[in-house]
Amino acid sequence: xxxxxxxxxxxxxxxxxxxxxxxxxxxxxxxxxxxxxxxxxxxxxxxxxxxxxxxxxxxxxxxxxxxxxxxxxxxxxxxxxxxxxxxxxxxxxxxxxxxxxxxxxxxxxxxxxxxxxxxxxxx
Numbered sequence: 001x002x003x004x005x006x007x008x009x010x011x012x013x014x015x016x017x018x019x020x021x022x023x024x025x026x027x028x029x030x031x032x033x034x035x036x037x038x039x040x041x042x043x044x045x046x047x048x049x050x051x052x053x054x055x056x057x058x059x060x061x062x063x064x065x066x067x068x069x070x071x072x073x074x075x076x077x078x079x080x081x082x083x084x085x086x087x088x089x090x091x092x093x094x095x096x097x098x099x100x101x102x103x104x105x106x107x108x109x110x111x112x113x114x115x116x117x118x119x120x121x122x123x
Contacts, residue, residue, distance in 0.1 A: 004034040005052045007121040008078075010042040012057025020055060023111060030118065036111045046072045055114075055119055079103075079121050 009017045017035045024030045033049040036042035046056065054073060074078045076090055079102045103117045 004031045008051040009035045
C-alpha cells in the first residue's frame with residue numbers, strides 16, 4: 001500500500017514485539033518493516049528500511065540501546081514512540097525531545113492508546 005506507515009519495533013521481548021505486531025498489522029494504515037532486539041540490528045534496519053516510526057519498548061532495554069535508537073531517530077528524522085514502565089516518567093521529557101522522542105505510552109495503558117498515539121504521529 002502506498003499510504004501505509006512503516007513501523008520498526010525495537011527493544012523489549014520477542015513476546016512484546018509479536019503482540020504489538022499483531023495489533024499494528026490489524027490496521028491497514030500500518031505495516032511493520034522490521035523487529036530488532038538489539039541496538040545494532042535496530043540501527044541497521046532503520047537505515048535500510050527508513051521507517052516512518054520507531055516503537056521502542058524501553059522497559060527491558062538498556063540505556064545504551066535507548067540512546068542508540070535516539071541517535072538513529074536524530075540522524076534519519078524518524079519519529080519515535082517510547083513504551084515505559086509505571087515507575088518511569090509518563091511524559092516526554094526535555095531530554096527525550098532533544099533526543100528525538102515524540103510520544104510516550106505506558107506499559108499498563110489500554111492497548112488502544114498505542115494505536116491512537118501511532119495514528120496521531122503518522123499524520
